[in-house]
Amino acid sequence: MADGGAATLPRIEAPGGASLKRFARRRSTIAFLMTLPLIAVIGGLVVWPAGYAIHLATLNRRMTSFIGLGNFEILLESETFRMVIFQSVFFAITAVILKAAIGFWLAHMLHHIPANGQRKWRGMLLVPWVIPPALSTLGWWWMFEPTYSSINWILNIFAIPSVPWLGEPWWARISVIIVNVWYGAPFFMIMYLAALKSVPEQLYEAAAIDGATSWQRLRYVTLPMMRNIISITVLFSLIVTFANYDIVRVLTNGGPRDLTHVFASYAFQVGILAGNIPRGAAVSLFMFPILAIIAFFVLRGVNRRNKEEA
Amino acid sequence: MxxxxxxxxxxxxxxxxxxxxxxxxxxxxxxxxxxxxxxxxxxxxxxxxxxxxxxxxxxxxxxxxxxxxxxxxxxxxxxxxxxxxxxxxxxxxxxxxxxxxxxxxxxxxxxxxxxxxxxxxxxxxxxxxxxxxxxxxxxxxxxxxxxxxxxxxxxxxxxxxxxxxxxxxxxxxxxxxxxxxxxxxxxxxxxxxxxxxxxxxxxxxxxxxxxxxxxxxxxxxxxxxxxxxxxxxxIGSPAMNFIPARIEEASGALNVVMNNGTTLAVPEDRVARYRPHAGKQVLFGIRPEHLTDDKTMDKSNLAPLSLTPEVIEPMGMETLAHFRHEGTEITARLDPSTPAEVGKPLALIAHMNQMHIIDPTTDKVI
Structure with missing residues (x-):
């Protein structure tokens, strides 16, 4: 009945071109048009290069024929590349864990400093993150330098023998991690400090009354309340650290004996310096599927917790 | 425990x-x-x-x-x-x-x-x-x-x-x-x-x-x-009225005299307590529920007075009437059937058994 009633209403016929106008006035159309510049930028700077890299990785050295996954097969057979995988994973995971732990510790310390003193400490602790990493790494390079190393000089004062920071593979790996942690920990600190400030004070009071010690308050209140921010910062830092180039390039340039290369520096060496661009592309794409899967699960967890708790 | x-x-x-x-x-x-x-x-x-x-x-x-x-x-x-x-x-x-x-x-x-x-x-x-x-x-x-x-x-x-x-x-x-x-x-x-x-x-x-x-x-x-x-x-809602007044003695009895001359008789059992304050300026405290038109709840020591309502608030089970007396807000609780009108003088009864006298210098109830 209702349909019949509606059908009898006089229908105003749209004059020619009106439907196009109506389409242009729809909110979704306007929204699309307004975001178009951004979509173009992302398309041009992210999607196209990524697609092109995938395309390159499937070509032969002279980029004349399609060889499918051939580049990846050759890489996996190469002992040097297997070492690069180990070194990259070791570097990224160790550095991210240390950055997160030190960042959390610093944030916790800062959080308990009264507000007026907190600002200057926060400012000072952020300095490593603000200096361009290529420059600060150069400073570290000087400190690690075998002849004039200031770090060794200090060690010698305490009767500890000099350390071959960049000359011996394991020490070189540790040096790279130290610089990366020094550079990246302030980012974690500032994110965790913001997260700590957002935990309601009454939850700690309720936990204190419930019988929690300060360690248990950290374990059962602080950490669960910060789980989302910890997941996101760790994921973000993992991606950035896997892609790290400048610190390795400046500090060790992959040496000694190619033992400190990470994906980015090795991709540069293979693709640009050795002129095998398709294989370089294959190196740089190697972690992409693994990181994409990790990102998917982490973000899904964050989303679920947001829905349930926030 | x-x-x-x-x-x-x-x-x-x-x-x-x-x-x-x-x-x-x-x-x-x-x-x-x-x-x-x-x-x-x-x-x-x-x-x-x-x-x-x-x-x-x-x-x-x-x-x-x-x-x-x-x-x-x-x-x-x-x-x-x-x-x-x-x-x-x-x-x-x-x-x-x-x-x-x-x-x-x-x-x-x-x-x-x-x-x-x-x-x-x-x-x-x-x-x-x-x-x-x-x-x-x-x-x-x-x-x-x-x-x-x-x-x-x-x-x-x-x-x-x-x-x-x-x-x-x-x-x-x-x-x-x-x-x-x-x-x-x-x-x-x-x-x-x-x-x-x-x-x-x-x-x-x-x-x-x-x-x-x-x-x-x-x-x-x-x-x-x-x-x-x-x-x-x-304590109490609406809050108690505090009306500036004097305690005056007249032929052995005490009265609360409001600034406009309205005189309310103090119950006999309280005369001894209030006598030392005779002649002094005090605050006469009375709750809205004890300043009413209802004569049924407590028949003794009722003191009549007349005030002109500024605002009438019918609440259903009761009606609140608000007055202004010499710069002081006064509230009374009325029976909902009372024909109260804004601007028209209204006869009220103060239940003096429930009165309070406050010494304005110490804010203590006497």
């Missing part, structure tokens, strides 16, 4: 500001005591000092005979319900309630028994698996109470637990809290700024103002025999 004693308890902040100025209070075992007062009166600070969340600057607090000044909250065997519930958002209702027992390493079966029993008392059994986000305000408040009940502590502390609820739910939860206390009988200290909550819940009400206790007593005593002008004005 335990008694709680506060002896000369002081809370001073940096710069010498005292939030609590040396209060003394004895709370008996099983008692339900409500601390009430306006914001900033020190009631919440007092509660937080009892909880151990706030350090005390002076005096002693004892729970169950043990001085707890330097004992951390977790060892005081207390449970607290917060205004904004303070439920752990990442834990289910069950885990929220079980948390305190888990930390104290209770056996699993015992925890389960206590949580289910508390859930039954509070009628939240179907919610046990939910997260706090999926609960309404009233349900969250029940869970917060459940978290307190399962612990079976010596003392319950409530810090304005109903302030975040809407008016209807507040009345309902108030009854719930009273029922729970009648069931578990744990010593309870309850902080509120709402005098209705204080009156309905308390065995004894503690009225605080500016960091000191103005008066302690059962609700009825505070209502009928307030000790100070503050208590007289704070």
């Amino acid at each position: 335990a008694q709680v004693s506060l002896r000369k308890v002081i809370k001073a902040y940096e710069g010498g500001v005292q939030a609590v100025k040396g209060i003394d209070l004895e709370i008996a075992d099983h008692e339900f005591v409500v601390l009430v007062g306006p914001s900033g009166c020190g009631k919440s600070t007092t509660l937080r000092m009892i909880a151990g969340l706030e350090e005390i600057s002076g005096g002693d607090i004892a729970i169950g005979g043990t001085i707890v000044n330097d004992i951390p909250p977790r060892d005081r065997d207390i449970a607290m319900v917060f205004q904004n519930y303070a439920l752990y958002p990442h834990m289910s209702v069950y885990d929220n309630m079980a948390f305190g027992l888990t930390l104290r390493k209770f056996p699993k079966a015992e925890i389960d028994k206590r949580v289910k029993e508390a859930a039954r008392i509070l009628d939240i059994t179907p919610l046990l698996e939910r997260k706090p986000k999926a609960l309404s305000g009233g349900q969250r408040q029940r869970v917060a109470m459940g978290r307190a009940i399962v612990r079976d502590p010596k003392v319950f502390l409530f810090d304005e637990p109903l302030s975040n609820l809407d008016a209807k739910l507040r009345v309902q939860m108030r009854t719930e809290i009273k029922k729970v206390h009648q069931t578990v009988k744990t010593t309870t200290i309850y902080v509120t700024h709402d005098q209705v909550e204080a009156m309905t819940l308390a065995d004894r009400v503690v009225v605080m103002n500016h960091g000191v206790i103005e008066q302690v007593g059962p609700p009825q005593e505070l209502y009928h025999h307030p000790a100070t002008k503050f208590v007289a004005g704070f």
Whole structure:
């Protein structure tokens, strides 16, 4: 009945071109048009290069024929590349864990400093993150330098023998991690400090009354309340650290004996310096599927917790 | 179960500001005591000092005979319900309630028994698996109470637990809290700024103002025999009228004479008490419910007077009439059938048996 009633209403016929106008006035159309510049930028700077890299990785050295996954097969057979995988994973995971732990510790310390003193400490602790990493790494390079190393000089004062920071593979790996942690920990600190400030004070009071010690308050209140921010910062830092180039390039340039290369520096060496661009592309794409899967699960967890708790 | 004693308890902040100025209070075992007062009166600070969340600057607090000044909250065997519930958002209702027992390493079966029993008392059994986000305000408040009940502590502390609820739910939860206390009988200290909550819940009400206790007593005593002008004005709604007047002696009897000349006879049994103030300026205090057109409730010592209403508020079961007399607001409670009209003089009766006289120099009720 209702349909019949509606059908009898006089229908105003749209004059020619009106439907196009109506389409242009729809909110979704306007929204699309307004975001178009951004979509173009992302398309041009992210999607196209990524697609092109995938395309390159499937070509032969002279980029004349399609060889499918051939580049990846050759890489996996190469002992040097297997070492690069180990070194990259070791570097990224160790550095991210240390950055997160030190960042959390610093944030916790800062959080308990009264507000007026907190600002200057926060400012000072952020300095490593603000200096361009290529420059600060150069400073570290000087400190690690075998002849004039200031770090060794200090060690010698305490009767500890000099350390071959960049000359011996394991020490070189540790040096790279130290610089990366020094550079990246302030980012974690500032994110965790913001997260700590957002935990309601009454939850700690309720936990204190419930019988929690300060360690248990950290374990059962602080950490669960910060789980989302910890997941996101760790994921973000993992991606950035896997892609790290400048610190390795400046500090060790992959040496000694190619033992400190990470994906980015090795991709540069293979693709640009050795002129095998398709294989370089294959190196740089190697972690992409693994990181994409990790990102998917982490973000899904964050989303679920947001829905349930926030 | 335990008694709680506060002896000369002081809370001073940096710069010498005292939030609590040396209060003394004895709370008996099983008692339900409500601390009430306006914001900033020190009631919440007092509660937080009892909880151990706030350090005390002076005096002693004892729970169950043990001085707890330097004992951390977790060892005081207390449970607290917060205004904004303070439920752990990442834990289910069950885990929220079980948390305190888990930390104290209770056996699993015992925890389960206590949580289910508390859930039954509070009628939240179907919610046990939910997260706090999926609960309404009233349900969250029940869970917060459940978290307190399962612990079976010596003392319950409530810090304005109903302030975040809407008016209807507040009345309902108030009854719930009273029922729970009648069931578990744990010593309870309850902080509120709402005098209705204080009156309905308390065995004894503690009225605080500016960091000191103005008066302690059962609700009825505070209502009928307030000790100070503050208590007289704070307890009761609408608030007591304070009308500037003089006490004058005329042939052996005393009268309250309002500034416009209206003369109200003081009951004989109060003449001796008020005589020393004869000839002095005082405040004549009378509650709106005792300034009325209703002659039925108390036939003795009625004093007639006439005032002209400025605003009439029909409430259904009663009508409130507001007057302005020599710059003072006066409210009377009328029978809804009374034909009161704005701007038309209205005959009222003051029930002088319920009158109060306040010395304006000390603000004490005489």
